[in-house]
Amino acid sequence: MSEVRIAVEQRTEFGKGAARRTRRAGKIPAVLYGHGSDPKHLSLPSVEFARAIRENGHNAVLTLDVTGGDSELALTKTITTHPIKNYIEHVDLLLVKRGEKVTVSVPVVLTGDAGPGSLVSQETTEVEIEAEALNIPEQLELSIAGAEVGTQLHASDIQLPSGSTLQSDPETLIVNVTEAAAAMAEEPAAGEAEGETAEA
Numbered sequence: 001m002s003e004v005r006i007a008v009e010q011r012t013e014f015g016k017g018a019a020r021r022t023r024r025a026g027k028i029p030a031v032l033y034g035h036g037s038d039p040k041h042l043s044l045p046s047v048e049f050a051r052a053i054r055e056n057g058h059n060a061v062l063t064l065d066v067t068g069g070d071s072e073l074a075l076t077k078t079i080t081t082h083p084i085k086n087y088i089e090h091v092d093l094l095l096v097k098r099g100e101k102v103t104v105s106v107p108v109v110l111t112g113d114a115g116p117g118s119l120v121s122q123e124t125t126e127v128e129i130e131a132e133a134l135n136i137p138e139q140l141e142l143s144i145a146g147a148e149v150g151t152q153l154h155a156s157d158i159q160l161p162s163g164s165t166l167q168s169d170p171e172t173l174i175v176n177v178t179e180a181a182a183a184m185a186e187e188p189a190a191g192e193a194e195g196e197t198a199e200a
Contacts, residue, residue: 004052005063011041019090028088032064032074034095042066044091053079057138059104061096075102075133096133103130103167106137108158108174112145119180120144127155127174128167137161144175151177 011022011029019029027043042064052060058079064072078092096102105126114120127140142158144151156170 004056004060005065006044006048006052007065007067008042008044009067010069011043014041023087023089028091030091030093032072032093032095035097037095040066040072042093046088049091050088057107059106059136059138061133061136062093064093073097073133075104075136098134100133101130102133102136103128104136107139109139109141110144110175111141112143112147114144114147114151114177115149117180118147118149119178120147121176121178123173123176124155127158127172129160129164130167131161131164135161135163137164142174144177147175147177149177149179151175 008030009027011018013021022029022043023046025043026046028046028049030042030044032040032042049062052062053076058076060076062074062076064074066072073096074093075096076091077094079088080090081087082089094102105128107126108122108124110120110122129137129140131137140158140160142153144153147153152173153175154170155166155168155172155174157174158166160166
């Protein structure tokens with residue numbers, strides 16, 4: 001994951017009205033906290049921040065060039081989006097230092113194809129790992145190539161990058177491989193059961 005540099009401004013106005021004015025100006029209200037320091041209220045440039053997230057994922061590490069202040073290294077911790085209009089409403093940033101390890105949730109992506117006649121269910125889509133702040137993987141890959149019916153893969157089966165350690169329960173079920181024909185046969189049976197209940 002590459003490091004991204006963004007110019008940001010400190011906010012002196014707070015509250016919903018101030019946040020709306022910040023967004024109308026093409027910026028995103030944000031708060032930077034961590035390491036026991038007082039929270040800093042910032043405004044991020046919307047376009048640059050959205051590009052950083054798109055290219056580096058939600059765990060993007062940003063170098064914040066604060067107007068009138070020092071540069072800060074920050075991990076994107078929480079992004080709040082509008083439930084209907086889908087624009088970014090607010091961002092929480094965690095102050096980090098070079099070499100520091102952080103705990104983050106990373107998406108799990110399946111690769112390869114399971115064996116014939118199988119149905120693959122991904123039960124868990126992300127796991128928590130501890131990694132160095134500047135070496136957080138964008139995603140973790142788990143191969144299901146040739147997996148046979150009855151195969152179950154857990155968090156412990158994911159190969160982590162060097163320097164990263166698993167924080168989720170190793171027994172967390174990630175993938176369950178079942179028989180496709182059996183799974184399809186269960187659906188009509190369930191529908192018939194529902195029909196019988198409705199008639200009763």
